[in-house]
Amino acid sequence: MTTLLLATVGAILTLCVYSFLYKDNPFYKFAEHLVVGVSAGYYLVIYTFNFIVPNVTDPVFTLNLGGEAIRLGGLDWWMALAPGLLGLLLYTRFFPKIAWIGRWPLGIYVGGYAGLGISPVMQARVINQLRAGATPLAGTPDPFANMTNVCLGLVIFIAVTYLLLVKRQLGARNTGAKVGIVALAALVGYGGYVALSALSGAGVVNLTNVMLVVGLLGTLTYFFFSMRHTGVLGVLARIGIVFLMVGFGASFGYTVMSRISLLIGRVGFLIDWVGMFFS
Amino acid sequence: MRRQLPLALCFIFGVFTAIQYYVPHFRVQWFQERLLQWLMTLLAFAFLLGTVSLIKVHYHKLRDRAPDRGFSLVVFAGLFTMIGLGFIHPDHHAPGSPFNQMFLNVQVPIEATMFSLLAFYVASAAFRAFRARTLEATLLLIAAAIVMLGRVPIGDLISPKIPEATRWILEVPNLTAKRGVMIGVGLGMMATALKIMLGIERAWMGGSD
Numbered sequence: 302m303t304t305l306l307l308a309t310v311g312a313i314l315t316l317c318v319y320s321f322l323y324k325d326n327p328f329y330k331f332a333e334h335l336v337v338g339v340s341a342g343y344y345l346v347i348y349t350f351n352f353i354v355p356n357v358t359d360p361v362f363t364l365n366l367g368g369e370a371i372r373l374g375g376l377d378w379w380m381a382l383a384p385g386l387l388g389l390l391l392y393t394r395f396f397p398k399i400a401w402i403g404r405w406p407l408g409i410y411v412g413g414y415a416g417l418g419i420s421p422v423m424q425a426r427v428i429n430q431l432r433a434g435a436t437p438l439a440g441t442p443d444p445f446a447n448m449t450n451v452c453l454g455l456v457i458f459i460a461v462t463y464l465l466l467v468k469r470q471l472g473a474r475n476t477g478a479k480v481g482i483v484a485l486a487a488l489v490g491y492g493g494y495v496a497l498s499a500l501s502g503a504g505v506v507n508l509t510n511v512m513l514v515v516g517l518l519g520t521l522t523y524f525f526f527s528m529r530h531t532g533v534l535g536v537l538a539r540i541g542i543v544f545l546m547v548g549f550g551a552s553f554g555y556t557v558m559s560r561i562s563l564l565i566g567r568v569g570f571l572i573d574w575v576g577m578f579f580s
Numbered sequence: 581m582r583r584q585l586p587l588a589l590c591f592i593f594g595v596f597t598a599i600q601y602y603v604p605h606f607r608v609q610w611f612q613e614r615l616l617q618w619l620m621t622l623l624a625f626a627f628l629l630g631t632v633s634l635i636k637v638h639y640h641k642l643r644d645r646a647p648d649r650g651f652s653l654v655v656f657a658g659l660f661t662m663i664g665l666g667f668i669h670p671d672h673h674a675p676g677s678p679f680n681q682m683f684l685n686v687q688v689p690i691e692a693t694m695f696s697l698l699a700f701y702v703a704s705a706a707f708r709a710f711r712a713r714t715l716e717a718t719l720l721l722i723a724a725a726i727v728m729l730g731r732v733p734i735g736d737l738i739s740p741k742i743p744e745a746t747r748w749i750l751e752v753p754n755l756t757a758k759r760g761v762m763i764g765v766g767l768g769m770m771a772t773a774l775k776i777m778l779g780i781e782r783a784w785m786g787g788s789d
Contacts, residue, residue: 307681311689318693322700330651336690337634338655342662343683345631346672348624356617384618388625392632404586404785410622411784412590413615415773416597422773426766430759448748513756520760541760546716548757550723551749553706557724558731560699567696570689 305577312574315567357385434517436510443501445509450498453508458490516544587779594777631659658686723749 317332360366360381364373371377387406394403443449465482501508519541522534530538593615600612638652646652665679666672672679712718729735730746775781 334651334654338658346666352624384621408586408589412594416594516756546719547753550720551754554724554727563696
């Protein structure tokens, strides 16, 4: 009975939120305001019991730090009292005359986390990524060889078609000539695919790794604004845009799928809830 | 005193937390451990401050008889119920505790449903915005379509090459683009951290004296 009651609460709130698909309405506003209150209360309790109680109130008032007794007025006691006092100073912002005192704990917090982030960010986001990007360009097995070769073959085909048909025209005024040019481009593209496959299949070059390196250089060049993007830099930046667009497309597709998976989960929950009344 | 002391504290604590990685002395590491507790505790106090602000905003709405003030009562009901359950029930993490039940049956369904709503809006935004007008837009569109198809069973039913292409897109062009962005973001984060520590970036202090 309790399970059904709790599931009914969840189901009604789910329906309240979905009512927004029609238009903004009191049911949606009810659910929206409820989640604001409930989540604020939830995190307040969690933060209080996980950080304030063990780090401040337990050591200061019951002289207990992580299960070990501490001395009143000792170094550990003062070290526990300090964040409590600093935390209380944050509330001076409710009193305009002394609101500036609230900057002291803020300075410690902002500075502490700024300094704390420098080394891990350098390690994880810069050095490790550069190291991962520095891959051997030849003589290593390529698990994506086939797909990379297909893609590069397609790029050759599209580039040749574009150059022959759009840029030059080549006197292709009638449909027959255009079809002939596209067939020629397909032949060149297929030739390119075969040549690239032979090259990478024989282990001479690892085209996927070449792509990874060129893509990384292109992306970094695109974000390098200290020089005008002309000449070689312009070409690299253009390649960077191509990789970025594919990356954004992939991220978009991934996000849509994750949201749809959540939607399926919620609809599944509603179906299960209806099933509860008949079981 | 009003501006210099916070800047000095920011610099001193910033430099300490930045260099402590390179000083394995036990006293430095002991203070670093305490400092981490300080920072987490300050975060908790800041969250309490935010909750007080939330209460103030909704109290003023009720006091001023603002339109839709009834919903402020809903905020208070949710907030004080959770606080009450969390403080009254000593083991609020325990499965089956009232606090946990409220979390699982009120907060989780609403949050999950709100995120799932985005499926509709993302789809409708994509329908309006995605036009293969340029090479870049076409690439974005094709990559998104292949990734979406490749992540569901129907993609494999159409052709086993589609999941393979999805994997290739995610692990080759997507990876290299993300890597470039990540390096840029990393350098930006470090530069911002240094600007904050050195007092060049002072937005966190607010505008007034």
